[in-house]
Amino acid sequence: MSNILNGKVVVVTGASSGIGRAIALRAAEHGARALIVSDVTETPREGGEPTAEAIRALGVPTLFVKTDVSKRAENDALVAAAAEFGGVDVFVANAGITLRTDGAEVPEEDYRRLMAVNLDGVLFGAQAAARQMKAKGKAGSIVLMASMGGLVGAGITVAYSTSKGGVILMAKSLADALGPDGIRVNAVAPGTIDTVLLRTAPGIAESAEGFRQRTPLRRLGQPSEIGDAVAYLGSDLSSYVTGHALSVDGGLLAVI
């Protein structure tokens, strides 16, 4: 497909399903040297073979490392697994969840569970990756998965939008903190992407057709299109891009 990730070791969280799976597969198709895919379970939500098997079939060395990103030590172990291939060059903190019970009255327990994955999990992963990149003197790239919900608010996703807005400012702040070491940090803000998460998220699933009609390109996005955006940010083609939140939304947030 392309060779823009030639020689890079890529680590992706939440990579069993949906967007994370597509990011990992696309990284392999864009020439990555090795992939480390991680998730809480290896089974894809949409069915089919596990991501690692699909990537190995492309001839790219791949490990699956079971990781709950909300646990700091598991992020450290995930990144440590990349040492086998010489260390991580591109770390993608993609794992994220939505809630059945989001909104102004979001229950405390659900709120904390969501923040533990969507915010703590992203920070712990980025920290582990940055530590290894610095130790190995690598000018790596860290990509954090935000959302259009982190750029504009919505009453049905109070906790989710808060977490994704936090991810965008995390990317900007980490870009400043890690830039002197040559490490770039960016966020990707997908619009409505056709995944199980979109089709099952209460409130969002019912709104998907409305979003599609308002999207200038008049269609939902495909997970592979997020994979291509992440491949660009992970590659040297974006060598002067850091602290940026890249919308990949068919133009949805460009219009009212």
Ligand SMILES: NC(=O)c1ccc[n+]([C@@H]2O[C@H](COP(=O)([O-])OP(=O)(O)OC[C@H]3O[C@@H](n4cnc5c(N)ncnc54)[C@H](O)[C@@H]3O)[C@@H](O)[C@H]2O)c1
């Ligand atoms: N689908 C969309 O339209 C859309 C839009 C904007 C942003 N996003 C974001 O993209 C990312 C991926 O979403 P998706 O649509 O592919 O969803 P998905 O549910 O298909 O995939 C999410 C993956 O994350 C994993 N995961 C959940 N909790 C985890 C944990 N604690 N540790 C590790 N992995 C965990 C799940 O097992 C799953 O495989 C999320 O961060 C989501 O917020 C999605």
